[in-house]
Amino acid sequence: MSGDSFSLDLPLARFATDSCEATALYRELRKPLLRYLAGLGLSSEEAQDVVQDAFLSMHKHLAAGRSQENIRSWLFRVAHNRARNCQKSYARRLGGPLDPGFDLISHEATPEHAVLAKEKFHRLDKAIRSLAAPERECLMLRAEGLRYREIGEVLGIPTSTVGDTVERAVKKLAEKCNV
């Protein structure tokens, strides 16, 4: 396997540095990646498989001595492409309406506030489902803290297009949710 030859060819210090870096990146980005992939409609198992593959690719990428710039957007791009490959029709596979669950509404002061929060969440859920796939993807990536430039790298579109798409999507949600 070529992965073994990578490790043997590398200087030990550099390999150790890359391993530490990869571990830190894994701890930092695993959950955002899982959240993004679940938002695309992947199941838990599919999302975890894709994340594992993405980090394996990143390890090989770093071990081969390739560029370490924008590694966050690089990881999201790999995960995004793998998700598309393993589930071409993920937009149609979004499940039924979501239940916000106890944790999200438990901090509300009164039952009335909890009911209002739940209704608001359902309106948002419906509005997000009505968005076009690029709008939803831009919003999900923005929610994970990616800059417009990074979102453009992940989705393969210009930064200016990302700005327009984000603005259009947020305005649609603000109108539909009536907030």
Added chain:
Amino acid sequence: MCDFSGRLIAWMDCELEANEAAVVERHVRACAECRERVAAYEDVSRGIAAYCDVVLETAMVTKIHRKLPRWVPVVAGAAAVAAVVLVLALLPRSVRPVPVIPQVAEVRTPIAPKTGTNTPNPVQRRHAAAHRKTQTATWAVAEPAIQIAIPGDAMFPPGAVPEGVNFVANLSLADGSVQGLRLQP
């Protein structure tokens, strides 16, 4: 609509150049309509972040609560029994087990009473053949050549049979091939 409304979200996301961001910031301080819009957009942004958390949480909970269908263990048990039978049937004759010699080794065919002519009675012959077959089948069940114990849990879903109950598969062999299979608890 205010002229700055198209730059509010980019300003919120810190995507504007420094000088342009300063201009928008001064305007938002002065414009009540834009302040209201910014508040609404921030509310939506917080809602999206919470939505992403719920989506992931829902995916994880769905995984935990997923159960195997009830028919899976039944089919698995039946497949295991079928596999055992198939392996035994395909065993080469050179390695087949030594057959157990039955206690009743001979089955006497009833002798038809002699008549004056040599013409066989077709009804009697059919009856005799059926009698022989019955005798052979009785012998096969009473003296199985191979017994295989199969745990009840392997064939039935949990709770369907009491714990610890095994089933014994009696395989009757004749001429080196499986002639019958009978399961007994």
